[in-house]
Amino acid sequence: MARGQLDIDALRDGATPTRRSMAATVLALSLPAILAELSTTLMQYIDASMVGSLGAHATASIGIVESSIWLLDGLAMSAAIGFTVQVAQLIGAGRDRDARNVLRQSIVVLLCFGVLLAGMGQMVSARLPGWLGGAPELHADASRYFRVCTLALVPLAMARLGTGMLQCSGDMRTPSLLNVLSCVLDVCFNSFLIRDGWTLHLGSLALHVPGAGLGVTGAALGTLLAQVVTAGLLLWCALVRSDRLALRERGTWLPQPSTLRPAWGMSWPLFLERVVTSAAYVACTAIVAPLGVVAVAANSLAITAEAVCYMPGVGIEAAATTLVGQTLGARRKDVARSFARLSTVLGMLVMSASGLLMFVLAPQIMAMLTPDAAVQELGVRILRIEAFAEPLFAASMVAAGALRGAGDTLVPSIISLASMWGVRITLMWFVAPVWGLTGVWCVMAFELCVRGLLFLWRLLRDRWLERAELV
Numbered sequence: 001m002a003r004g005q006l007d008i009d010a011l012r013d014g015a016t017p018t019r020r021s022m023a024a025t026v027l028a029l030s031l032p033a034i035l036a037e038l039s040t041t042l043m044q045y046i047d048a049s050m051v052g053s054l055g056a057h058a059t060a061s062i063g064i065v066e067s068s069i070w071l072l073d074g075l076a077m078s079a080a081i082g083f084t085v086q087v088a089q090l091i092g093a094g095r096d097r098d099a100r101n102v103l104r105q106s107i108v109v110l111l112c113f114g115v116l117l118a119g120m121g122q123m124v125s126a127r128l129p130g131w132l133g134g135a136p137e138l139h140a141d142a143s144r145y146f147r148v149c150t151l152a153l154v155p156l157a158m159a160r161l162g163t164g165m166l167q168c169s170g171d172m173r174t175p176s177l178l179n180v181l182s183c184v185l186d187v188c189f190n191s192f193l194i195r196d197g198w199t200l201h202l203g204s205l206a207l208h209v210p211g212a213g214l215g216v217t218g219a220a221l222g223t224l225l226a227q228v229v230t231a232g233l234l235l236w237c238a239l240v241r242s243d244r245l246a247l248r249e250r251g252t253w254l255p256q257p258s259t260l261r262p263a264w265g266m267s268w269p270l271f272l273e274r275v276v277t278s279a280a281y282v283a284c285t286a287i288v289a290p291l292g293v294v295a296v297a298a299n300s301l302a303i304t305a306e307a308v309c310y311m312p313g314v315g316i317e318a319a320a321t322t323l324v325g326q327t328l329g330a331r332r333k334d335v336a337r338s339f340a341r342l343s344t345v346l347g348m349l350v351m352s353a354s355g356l357l358m359f360v361l362a363p364q365i366m367a368m369l370t371p372d373a374a375v376q377e378l379g380v381r382i383l384r385i386e387a388f389a390e391p392l393f394a395a396s397m398v399a400a401g402a403l404r405g406a407g408d409t410l411v412p413s414i415i416s417l418a419s420m421w422g423v424r425i426t427l428m429w430f431v432a433p434v435w436g437l438t439g440v441w442c443v444m445a446f447e448l449c450v451r452g453l454l455f456l457w458r459l460l461r462d463r464w465l466e467r468a469e470l471v
Contacts, residue, residue, distance in 0.1 A: 011092075011327060011330040011332050011335060012094065012331070012332075016334070016335065017335065019342070022338060022339060023342060023346070025323065025339075026316065026323065026339065026342060026343050026346055027346070029170075029172050029318075029319035029322060029323065030172075030315040030316045030346075031315070032173045032176035032177070032315075033167070033175075033176050033314065033318045033319065034311060034315035035176060035180075035315075055372070056293050056294060056370070056372050057137070057138065057141075058141065059296075059297040059300055059301060059370065059375075060135075061134075061141035061142040061145060061216050062145055062216055062219070063297060063299060063300030064132055064134040064285060064289065065129060065132070065142045065143075065146040066300060067281035067282045067285045068128060068132070068146065068282055069146065069149050069150075070278055070281055071274065071275065071278030071279070071282065072117050072120070072121055072150065072153055073156060073160075074277070074278055075274050075275070076110070076113065076114060076153060076157040076160050077160050078267050078270035078271050078274050079109070079110055079113050079271075080106070080164045081164065081266060081267060081270055082262070082263030082264060082265070082266040082267030083102055083103075083105075083109070083161070083259070083263050084161070084164035084165055084167070084321075085168065085321065085404060086099075086102050086259070086263065087102050087103065087245070088321065088322055088325025088326050089326070089328055089407075090329060091168070091170070092327060092328065092329020093329040096245075097249070099169075099244065100245055100247055100249075100251055101251045101252055101256075103165055103239070103245055103247075104247070104251050104252065104253045105253060105256060105259045105260075106161055106165075107158070107235070108253055108254070109255055110157045110161045111154070111157070114154035114155075114157030118151055121147070121149070121150025122147060122151075125146045126143055126147075128142070128146055129143055132282060132285055132289060133285075133289040134296075138293075141217070144216070144217045144220070145216045145217060145219065145220045147220075148220035148224060149220045149223060152227045152228075155224070155227040155231035155232075156227050158234070159182070159230050159231040159234055161235075162175065162231065162234025162235045162237070162238050163178075163179065163234060165238045165245060166234070166237060166238055166242060166245070167318050167321075167322055168321070168322050169238075169244045170244070170326070171242060171243075174237050174241075175237075178230055178234050179230065181230065182227065185222075185225070185230070186222050186223055187222075189221065189222035189226060190218060190219055190222035192210075192212060192218075193217075194212075194213075194214065194215060194216075194219055195213060195218075196210075196212075196213035262407070266404075266407050266409050267409075269410040269412075269413040269414075270409050270413060273409075273412075273416050276417050276420070276421065277416055277417065280424065280425050283425050284425070284428060284440070287428050287429065287432045287440065291436055291437055294372070294374045295378065295436065297370070297372070297375045298375045298378040298382065299382070299437060299440075301366065301370055301379050302366075302379045302386070302441070304369065305358070305362075305365045305369060305379065306358070306383065308354065308357070308358055308365070309351060309354045309355050309357075309358045309386075309387070309393075310351060310354075310393060310394070310397065311354070312347065312354055313347050313351050313394045313397040314397070316343055316346055316347040316350065316394075317343075317347070317397045317398050317401030318401065319343060320398050320401040320402040320405065321401040321404050322405065323339040323343070324339055324340055324401075324403075324404075324405030326405075328405065328406055336405075336406065336465065337462065337465055340403075340405075341460075343398050343401070343402055344394075344395055344398045344399050344402065344456070346398075347394040347395070347397065347398035348391045348392075348395050350394070351390045351393065352390060352391045354390065355387040355388070355390030356387070358383055358384075358387045359383075359387040362380040362387075363376070366380050366383070382437060382438060382441035386444065386445050388445055389445035389446075389448040389449050389452075391452070392448060392451070392453060393448045393449075393451075393452060395452035395453075395455055396416075396452040396455040399455040399456065400416075400455060402459065403458065403464050406465065408464040408467070411458060411464070412455065412458065415458065416451065419451040419454060420447065423443075423446070423447040423450050424443060424444060424447035427443040427446070427447075428443050428444075431443050
C-alpha cells in the first residue's frame with residue numbers, strides 16, 4: 001500500500017490491510033489536511049488581530065453577521081458533498097471515467113448554486129444586522145462586510161468542490177497546500193486593504209507602505225480575492241493535473257439524472273442540517289448580542305481561537321470520508337467499518353491533546369487576537385470551558401465524516417438538529433440573561449458532549465453500514 005493511498009485493486013481482490021497499516025493510512029491522509037487547518041487557523045488569528053486592532057466595535061461588527069456567512073458557506077459545502085462522495089465510491093469501484101463525468105456535471109451545478117446564494121445574500125445584506133439584534137452603531141460596517149462576503153460565495157463554492165474532489169480521489173496534499181496559500185493571500189490582501197498603511201523599518205531606513213484603509217470591508221475584500229485565486233488553482237489541479245480526475249477524454253457537462261439523484265439524496269439532509277443548524281448559530285448570535293459589545297467581541301474571537309482545537313478533527317474527518325467511500329466502492333464493508341472506528345478513536349485522542357493545549361494557552365491566544373483587556377479576560381474564561389468538550393466534539397466530527405462516506409446523511413443530520421435546538425438553543429435562552437456569556441459557553445460545551453455521545457451510538461450500531469448508499 002502506497003503512503004497515504006489505499007491499494008484499491010488489492011482491496012477488490014480480497015486483501016485485508018493490517019490495523020497498523022490502516023492507522024498509518026488514516027494519519028498519512030489526515031496530516032496534510034491538519035497542517036492546512038493549522039495554517040488556516042494561524043492566518044485566521046492574524047486576520048482577527050488585524051480587525052481586532054481597530055477596536056471591539058470592528059470585531060463585533062463582523063461577529064454579528066459571521067453566523068449568517070457560515071450558513072451560506074455550509075449550503076455550498078453541502079451541495080458539493082453529494083458529488084464528492086460519489087467520486088470517492090466510483091474511484092473505489094475502479095470507474096474513473098464515470099467519476100470524471102460526475103466532476104464535470106458538479107461544476108455546472110455548483111456554479112449555478114453559488115450564483116443563487118450570492119444573490120440571496122445581496123438581497124438581505126442591508127437589513128440583516130438589525131434582524132440579528134445588533135446595536136445600531138454596528139449596522140453599517142456589518143452590512144458592508146456581509147455584502148462583500150456574499151460575493152465570495154461563487155468562488156468559495158468552486159473551492160469547496162475542488163477541495164472535496166481532490167480529497168476524495170485520495171489527493172490530500174494538493175488541496176491542503178492550496179488552502180494554505182489561500183490563507184496567506186488573505187492575510188496579504190488584508191494587510192493592504194484593512195489599514196491606512198504601516199511603516200516598515202529596514203535598519204535605519206523607514207519605508208511607509210500605503211494601505212486602502214477600508215476597515216472591516218477590507219477584510220471581506222481580502223477574503224473575496226483570495227478565494228478567486230484559490231478556486232481557480234483547485235479546479236485547474238482537478239481538471240488538468242489529477243491522475244484520476246483529469247479530463248483526458250470527452251464527457252458530458254450537462255447534469256444527468258443518474259448523477260443528480262444520488263447527489264440530491266445525500267445532500268438534502270445536509271442542506272436541512274446546515275439551514276437549521278446555522279439558524280441555530282444565528283439564534284445564538286441573537287442571544288449573545290444583547291449582552292453588549294464586549295460579549296459579542298469575546299464570543300467572535302473565542303470561536304476563532306477554538307479552531308486551534310478542532311483543526312485535527314477536520315483533517316481526520318476528511319480522511320474518514322475518503323477512506324469509507326473508497327472501501328465501500330470496492331465492496332469491502334468490513335474494511336470500511338474498521339476505518340470508521342479507527343478514525344474516530346484517533347480524532348478523539350488528538351483533539352483531547354489540542355483541548356489541553358487550548359486550556360493552558362488561552363491567555364496568550366486571546367492576547368494575540370485583541371488588545372482589549374475586558375475582551376481578553378472574558379475570552380480566556382469561555383475558551384477554558386470549551387476545552388473540556390473537545391474529545392466528544394471530535395467524536396461527532398469524525399463519525400459524521402465516516403457516515404458521510406457511506407452516504408448516510410439523514411440520521412446524522414437529525415442528531416445534529418435535535419442536539420442543537422433541543423439542547424443548546426433551549427438552554428441558552430434561559431441561561432444567557434442570568435449567567436451571561438460564561439453560561440452560554442457552558443451550555444455549548446454540554447451540547448457538544450451530548451452530540452458526540454449520540455454520534456458514537458450511531459457509529460457503533462453499524463446500521464449505517466447495512467444501509468450504505470452505493471453508486
